[in-house]
Amino acid sequence: MSLTRRGFIGAGTAFAALAGRGLIAAQGAGLAAGKRRLRIGIVSDIHVTSEEVAQRFRRALEHFRSIGVDGVCIPGDLADGGVKPQLAIVADTWFKVFPNNLGADGKPVEKLFIYGNHDIGGHKYSYPEGKTKSKEWMDANATALGDHRKTFWEELFKEPWEPIWKKTVKGYVFVGGSWSRGPFHVDGAPQWLRAHADELKGERPFFYMQHPHPKGTIPYVWSGDDGTITAALKEFPNVVAITGHSHATIVDERSLWQGEFTCVNAGSLRYTAVNGGRENSRTFGVEDPKTSQMPFIWAPDSAPAMTMDVYDDALVFSRYDIISKLPLGADWVVPWSNGTGHGCSYEERYRKLPVPQFAVGAAVKVSERRGKNRRKEDVDQVVVEFPNVRKMDGSLARAYDFEVTCEVRDFDVERPHLVKRVFSPKFYMPEQADAKTVACVFAKDELPKPFTVNDGPQRATIAWRFVVRPCSCFGRKGVPISTDWFFA
Amino acid sequence: MKNLFARYIRDGMNRRSFLKGSFAGVTMASVPSFGRPIVEPRGPVRLKLGVLSDIHITDWEATGPFRAVLREFDSWGADGVMVCGDLADYGVIPQLECVARAWFEVFPDGKGRDGRPVANLMHYGDHDTRGSTYRRCKPCVKMFPDEEEMKKVIIRLNDRKAIWEKCFHEPWSPIVHKRVKGYDFVLSHFTQGEKGNERGDNTPGLEKFMAGLDLDPNRPFFHSQHRVYRNTACGPYVWGQEDGTTGALFAAKFPNVIAFCGHAHQCAVNDQCVWQGAFSAIEVPSLRYCVTLGGRENGFSLFDRETRHIVRTMPEMAVGEGYDFTRQGYFVSVYDNCMVVKRHEFKYGVSLGPDWVIPFPAPGDRPYAFETRRKVVPAPQFPVGAVITVKEVRAKDRLGEMREMYELTFPPAASTASTPRANEYEVRVELQACDVVKTVATRRFYPMDYIYGAEKKQVVCRMLKSDVPADLPSRFIVNPMNSYYTRGRPIMTDFEVRRKEA
Numbered sequence: 001m002s003l004t005r006r007g008f009i010g011a012g013t014a015f016a017a018l019a020g021r022g023l024i025a026a027q028g029a030g031l032a033a034g035k036r037r038l039r040i041g042i043v044s045d046i047h048v049t050s051e052e053v054a055q056r057f058r059r060a061l062e063h064f065r066s067i068g069v070d071g072v073c074i075p076g077d078l079a080d081g082g083v084k085p086q087l088a089i090v091a092d093t094w095f096k097v098f099p100n101n102l103g104a105d106g107k108p109v110e111k112l113f114i115y116g117n118h119d120i121g122g123h124k125y126s127y128p129e130g131k132t133k134s135k136e137w138m139d140a141n142a143t144a145l146g147d148h149r150k151t152f153w154e155e156l157f158k159e160p161w162e163p164i165w166k167k168t169v170k171g172y173v174f175v176g177g178s179w180s181r182g183p184f185h186v187d188g189a190p191q192w193l194r195a196h197a198d199e200l201k202g203e204r205p206f207f208y209m210q211h212p213h214p215k216g217t218i219p220y221v222w223s224g225d226d227g228t229i230t231a232a233l234k235e236f237p238n239v240v241a242i243t244g245h246s247h248a249t250i251v252d253e254r255s256l257w258q259g260e261f262t263c264v265n266a267g268s269l270r271y272t273a274v275n276g277g278r279e280n281s282r283t284f285g286v287e288d289p290k291t292s293q294m295p296f297i298w299a300p301d302s303a304p305a306m307t308m309d310v311y312d313d314a315l316v317f318s319r320y321d322i323i324s325k326l327p328l329g330a331d332w333v334v335p336w337s338n339g340t341g342h343g344c345s346y347e348e349r350y351r352k353l354p355v356p357q358f359a360v361g362a363a364v365k366v367s368e369r370r371g372k373n374r375r376k377e378d379v380d381q382v383v384v385e386f387p388n389v390r391k392m393d394g395s396l397a398r399a400y401d402f403e404v405t406c407e408v409r410d411f412d413v414e415r416p417h418l419v420k421r422v423f424s425p426k427f428y429m430p431e432q433a434d435a436k437t438v439a440c441v442f443a444k445d446e447l448p449k450p451f452t453v454n455d456g457p458q459r460a461t462i463a464w465r466f467v468v469r470p471c472s473c474f475g476r477k478g479v480p481i482s483t484d485w486f487f488a
Numbered sequence: 489m490k491n492l493f494a495r496y497i498r499d500g501m502n503r504r505s506f507l508k509g510s511f512a513g514v515t516m517a518s519v520p521s522f523g524r525p526i527v528e529p530r531g532p533v534r535l536k537l538g539v540l541s542d543i544h545i546t547d548w549e550a551t552g553p554f555r556a557v558l559r560e561f562d563s564w565g566a567d568g569v570m571v572c573g574d575l576a577d578y579g580v581i582p583q584l585e586c587v588a589r590a591w592f593e594v595f596p597d598g599k600g601r602d603g604r605p606v607a608n609l610m611h612y613g614d615h616d617t618r619g620s621t622y623r624r625c626k627p628c629v630k631m632f633p634d635e636e637e638m639k640k641v642i643i644r645l646n647d648r649k650a651i652w653e654k655c656f657h658e659p660w661s662p663i664v665h666k667r668v669k670g671y672d673f674v675l676s677h678f679t680q681g682e683k684g685n686e687r688g689d690n691t692p693g694l695e696k697f698m699a700g701l702d703l704d705p706n707r708p709f710f711h712s713q714h715r716v717y718r719n720t721a722c723g724p725y726v727w728g729q730e731d732g733t734t735g736a737l738f739a740a741k742f743p744n745v746i747a748f749c750g751h752a753h754q755c756a757v758n759d760q761c762v763w764q765g766a767f768s769a770i771e772v773p774s775l776r777y778c779v780t781l782g783g784r785e786n787g788f789s790l791f792d793r794e795t796r797h798i799v800r801t802m803p804e805m806a807v808g809e810g811y812d813f814t815r816q817g818y819f820v821s822v823y824d825n826c827m828v829v830k831r832h833e834f835k836y837g838v839s840l841g842p843d844w845v846i847p848f849p850a851p852g853d854r855p856y857a858f859e860t861r862r863k864v865v866p867a868p869q870f871p872v873g874a875v876i877t878v879k880e881v882r883a884k885d886r887l888g889e890m891r892e893m894y895e896l897t898f899p900p901a902a903s904t905a906s907t908p909r910a911n912e913y914e915v916r917v918e919l920q921a922c923d924v925v926k927t928v929a930t931r932r933f934y935p936m937d938y939i940y941g942a943e944k945k946q947v948v949c950r951m952l953k954s955d956v957p958a959d960l961p962s963r964f965i966v967n968p969m970n971s972y973y974t975r976g977r978p979i980m981t982d983f984e985v986r987r988k989e990a
Contacts, residue, residue, distance in 0.1 A: 405927075
């Protein structure tokens, strides 16, 4: 288990690579040096619609089997349309890889699945009530999981189902709370947790799964419950919540949250939902800003998965792309002592994690073109291009996104005229698969018109330039690079 | 005296308190500007100077403020009065005669009321020698309907030397050397049209003239010219700079010069009016009206007038606030080891800011170098509890076009015992988009009463409605800034969706 990352990737053995990488990182911190107590594979929001779509899920399970997991967590959204045939594909895929719930070496592998909102109400998303008389709706309604969640589950997965279940894997407790109809939370979870407090509290971690991130933890729009569960979980410093729903990329360091307890975002195996606010992204449910000059990133090619290794003194989360097996970031090593995790709050990692920096000599290039904006309108555009910031190129940290500022020099006034943020094209993928160059597009009429006033030998000017800063997930900014001033 | 100083910079001075302050001379001067004391004035005041510029006299009535200020200088014991050009607004003899008549009314035979000599340190500026060509000289036409008669009174078309000598009873030459109480003064008249000075942006023969003066390199001396020494006081973007030859000469050979200039009409509230590099330069404000730098929404700038394609959201401040009403100047006290420059608004009798105390000789780190000052001068701060009030208005932009705007009103970041007044304000629109907050518009504004030295009025800034993104939460955030662009703590509104896309 002393493989280097390069050697491991070269060997192409997923098991050795992932196990070795996590162990090396943890050991480097003086942690996870003892015996590994538990290994769990984690994917979320697999959104299976067909056998074809399920192939990615199958690859994930096969990988988990190859690295000898003790269980597989899926915190919801198994069946995209929330109908029995789709859930049947999920179950069939599971049992093909883990027949009789057994791994390759014949040891038990636990299903740690829960329903998400798509499982419970997905048929309404796919077949809205306006189509109530269609055959598709009739079929979907007849097989909707929401109305038969217990019977269909037990029939397909061959195990009892409860809205909130508790399982024990190699001595570690897992609690799963399925999506309830209505508000974004799990009905009865706070009461259930309180009722089982004596079994759950202790030195060891226990693992709680629900579909949305508990409110006030991992900060994404299009996620979050109503806050009651967060309040309940705060009573359990040893809980590690494993959640999904937001489809946020696990490249984002904020996918590991730590406060009174620990929470993890498991991403989506089907597609990544990109945070809005960038020139090439959109916020789900919000109309595209009129000024967006770039198409938004749609990320169906992302296939994030995680392995969680549990040691006596640490939890190690390895993040990787299930197709390429390339890492999606450094392992999260969560030190564990006195019955809780430590050292991973946003504030601590804001301070500790390195800031992305451009390579020496990196330059910004500017060109003009006639292009189309987000609304497909023809626009005179100014394209700002600069190198991506990746660890593989020598930076201590990969950039999460970039801040591109058009600064104006209005005589003696130098001021930010317009600030845009932009993602690299494949920021949600392993950095090896990301682009070497990043572009941010401005409409020409967003920029001031350069102007020069001649006053004898003096040139008084209105000019502009672009300043680019690489940003970390926590908003820390590296040293900027900039263009020269553009004069008339 | 500390209390007096605190009141001085907090409330401004009335005329009486200014006089008291002047008599309190040494102690007042020993409190320089904010930050560390630069130098303690040592010994008695060796020389007192009134310093004005751009008085732009049009007729006898217009000499009233000029005469009033001369009397103030007289009462404060000035040994000389410098005026850095632009005496006669349209460059006609009757206007220059008004200037001379005013001078001799206050200083008959060149003497103050106590009989002490008061040196005339005035010289021509571009208006004196070119003003008749500006804006078709409508007043000239009105005064002299007959063109031939008019030509007889235009200084440019007649003997400027004889005119000056007749008016001021002293010899004239393009460059003049005078000595006042042992201090040397070199005055460069504005001489556009001479060989080597076709554009009016240098002083031909200055180097040779100065080489013949045998100036003491260990003692400060004073120079005055009309145009701004290039890339010095008020920075590289100020209107009306010379071609750089005089500045280069001083930088190379006369680091001990204190060089005064005018022409730019810059408001002396701006601390960048004093500059130090290889020598020391001071931009002198106009006694007639102030001009600001460009790039602000409500500035009064000649450069701005040429950038009509840029939407400035507010009218020029001087138009709405009383064009031609502020009257600014300096009173300088020279000690053995330094000089103290008081900045004063004469019409309202208020201080324009803490004194500038310029040490002799200038130490190596040049305390008034912009970079040095940027580190020393604190940022202005809003009063505790200051809030921004926002309302929707339809108002005219700089070019008179009616526009939909947001009008922001907030209290001024006035001076305190430890912080300066705001030289300007930066207003930004920040957009909250998902997990990021980003600036989508920025504009700069001068305070309403900027050019008057007051700092009481609520500040009003207008942002275009189109500066604010539709359908997304945004906020206004305002920073006060000092003259060196250092920002004080901001005040801001809450994030809210202010408008919907039509």
